[in-house]
Amino acid sequence: MNIETIVNNIEIHLNSVLPKQQFKEVYLYGVLPPGKAFRPQLVSSIFADYNNSHDLDFLNNPKNEVNYLSSAVELHHAYTLLHDDLPCMDDDDIRRGKPATHKAFSEWKALLAGDGLQTASFALLSKYSGKNLSIMLKFFSWALGPKGLIQGQFLDLSEEMTKSFESLILTHQLKTARLIQTSLLLGYWSSSHAENRENIYETSKTLFKLGHAIGIVFQLLDDLTELVDDELSSHESAVNPWLGKFGKNCFESLVTNLSIIDTTLNKEELTTTKSVLKNYFKKIETMVVSGKTNIERHSNNNLMPIVSLLERINT
């Protein structure tokens, strides 16, 4: 997957929805460069896996409709980051190695640009002219709205998330997995495979579950790799779910969800999507293997089942 091409498309699409002067720079700063562009990569890879030609040539045409969907997902993701970083939310000064948008400009500009990016994500979605537009809009606005991503953010900020393992998983499901599910489903619904009404229900269900598993794994591995150091900070010791009473649940959930990912990638023959995930999992596997002794000591878990599942996906 050529990330440069994806980023180039995002830049073209973003510019197409921005005013000519003034304030434009705030949006550009907040969105670009978009890190790994993980979500747009997933839109593109699932589209390639379920489309007749199975190639990635479409990436070279910014006007190909699936590329608008990729950018829509990325702009929506960017809006959540701009708002998350604000002082009244997570109060983070640094994002992707540079000052957060509200530090580089001001609070009201970051808030307003975030609002504009959310609207713009729907403007890019509106470029899709196929018959699945209606279901895309329904899913997008449900998954990322008050019953979805926003509720996940609420559970996180209200500290509801830490009250039980079920709350933790629900938060990851809403805050993280919903946007990944949206990426997979938008990519799929714009593919030729989804033109056949007989396919669409079963495959959508499969990808919904796959997106759920990726989201949960994403967060649990993120917490796990925090444990590679010899000594943990007192903050880390207090908040990392692998250390407390949820440690065993985290382990079981990670194994279950890694297995779902492995099985689904193979069963659905998702070769392009597998390569996108491998890119991410390889780095994690390296970190986990090299920090194995520390992680096992801190979390009191045997990491072998996790390492072998990561290996299985990565080969």
Add this chain to the structure above:
Amino acid sequence: MNIETIVNNIEIHLNSVLPKQQFKEVYLYGVLPPGKAFRPQLVSSIFADYNNSHDLDFLNNPKNEVNYLSSAVELHHAYTLLHDDLPCMDDDDIRRGKPATHKAFSEWKALLAGDGLQTASFALLSKYSGKNLSIMLKFFSWALGPKGLIQGQFLDLSEEMTKSFESLILTHQLKTARLIQTSLLLGYWSSSHAENRENIYETSKTLFKLGHAIGIVFQLLDDLTELVDDELSSHESAVNPWLGKFGKNCFESLVTNLSIIDTTLNKEELTTTKSVLKNYFKKIETMVVSGKTNIERHSNNNLMPIVSLLERINT
């Protein structure tokens, strides 16, 4: 127009997009009661004016698709108010006679509920199943996005708006008129008149201009009625555009745009929409007539042409 029925529909639609527990109260507080529900009234009245039956029975069925569009517009409007009132924006503690959402709850809750309401407005839009969904989504996300409402908000907060009369009108056009245009066009596009492709272009253009005129008039009359007092505060004297070098421009623009409203209502036979506007203009006319001496003295304008245009619309 039965406002109670409209508010009842908004409440039903809002509840349908909210999570079952927790955080629900923040959304409900921020949206209800929705004041005059001016924008949903416009969606409904234009629909009635351009629909075969010309009646308002559809208001009694919350599941009628045009009612979802009304609620979509109101939720979008509510989100802008929640965010506008935040300390880093206009920093207003009171909204519609009660503590603003961030005062009643907290800043992060008001910010997050605003985000959720924006997404929810698209979720309600997605309930529309007719063939004009695509154009509705395109217009909605353009008019209320970075090139539209958000840019208007930027011009206002950056004080760009006060630099020239053109900037003032551009700000009103983007910040106020775009949402009114959206209300008129969504109502129209869901009517039977808009099912005929031959009608749609000309009538959309007419309503676009009408929405522009209503938005400008709305703001200019709002500033004008600030001048009814014997003495003006020093703040009012400094910021009211009727007092400074733009006074003559304000007068001319108000006359022009009131004339456009009057002409369009009659030419298109918009009897229901006329009754909605009359409801608003009657109150303004009363204020202007009773405060005429003061307004004329402060603004150095002869109000007769404005009063007679208001009278013409109100009869």
